[in-house]
């Protein structure tokens with residue numbers, strides 16, 4: 001980092017100083033287990049050590065003091081192996097104990113490993129439901145299908161938005177709204193998701209992308225329901241009208257150029273992208289899931305940043321970051337495997353140009 005930030009907190013002010021900052025961390029996948037490997041046996045997974053990396057990330061963030069407004073935990077907080085060992089609640093308890101030492105609030109995203117360990121109803125009642133931190137604004141009729149945090153209706157999805165300072169908003173999306181993971185088999189969403197997955201993936205093992213025209217149609221990915229996309233569109237309409245900048249957060253990447261393979265993408269990523277591209281306000285999409293980092297600036301001037309995962313980070317290295325929010329850019333200060341990055345907001349006129357093409 002060649003930029004040494006000086007600090008002011010408050011609204012986006014028009015000056016050159018950062019306005020606030022937030023932490024990012026992805027794919028902790030803690031389990032009290034010996035190291036293992038990914039599916040291909042090519043990358044080591046440090047299940048037990050991931051807790052130590054979280055501990056030191058929390059210590060580092062706490063040193064940043066009041067400047068750190070919140071932390072985004074991008075999903076897969078504990079590993080699916082906990083379900084097999086019946087240690088899910090215990091493992092979650094250990095990880096949450098570390099997060100509680102943080103002097104800033106944490107916003108939690110749900111990934112596939114949350115759904116290997118817990119039902120959606122359990123998650124809704126758990127500390128991993130941070131929707132109570134939602135900002136309340138008036139949205140149009142398309143947003144009516146959205147459930148409140150306490151609701152545990154069978155078809156619910158987990159998404160919300162918040163505004164830490166005037167003119168800046170974060171939207172957390174549920175990339176497993178359409179999924180066969182975590183949904184009761186009796187629900188319409190389960191049936192529809194299974195039908196879609198099987199149409200796109202004829203393999204006996206639905207986690208296998210072998211031979212697929214669209215290799216991202218695997219069981220460990222998921223997608224967005226039309227109800228969620230309508231709600232998303234309503235929030236972005238509000239943000240456009242209020243001339244806000246928006247960062248969107250989800251577990252699974254939604255742009256092919258922000259992943260190193262064609263597998264780690266949300267099923268209907270194109271639908272999410274087209275909602276984003278029909279608005280001016282989105283500056284960045286943040287994701288995890290891949291474990292390797294990824295980045296692209298898309299055709300509409302939106303940055304897509306995929307974060308390196310903690311679980312595949314060896315002792316001696318790290319994988320978390322702090323993003324400093326300026327009037328004209330986001331500055332990622334990465335630690336360990338996560339490189340620093342400066343992401344300038346695309347000017348409104350340039351976005352208009354893209355949108356007219």
Ligand SMILES: Nc1ncnc2c1ncn2[C@@H]1O[C@H](COP(=O)(O)OP(=O)(O)O)[C@@H](O)[C@H]1O
Pocket residue numbers: 038039076112113205207208209220289290291
């Ligand atoms: N190419 C593949 N073929 C078949 N199964 C796979 C493949 N890749 C992953 N899987 C399986 O899918 C599940 C999720 O994969 P995993 O790599 O553990 O996901 P994550 O990256 O979210 O930890 C695991 O059960 C894994 O064995």
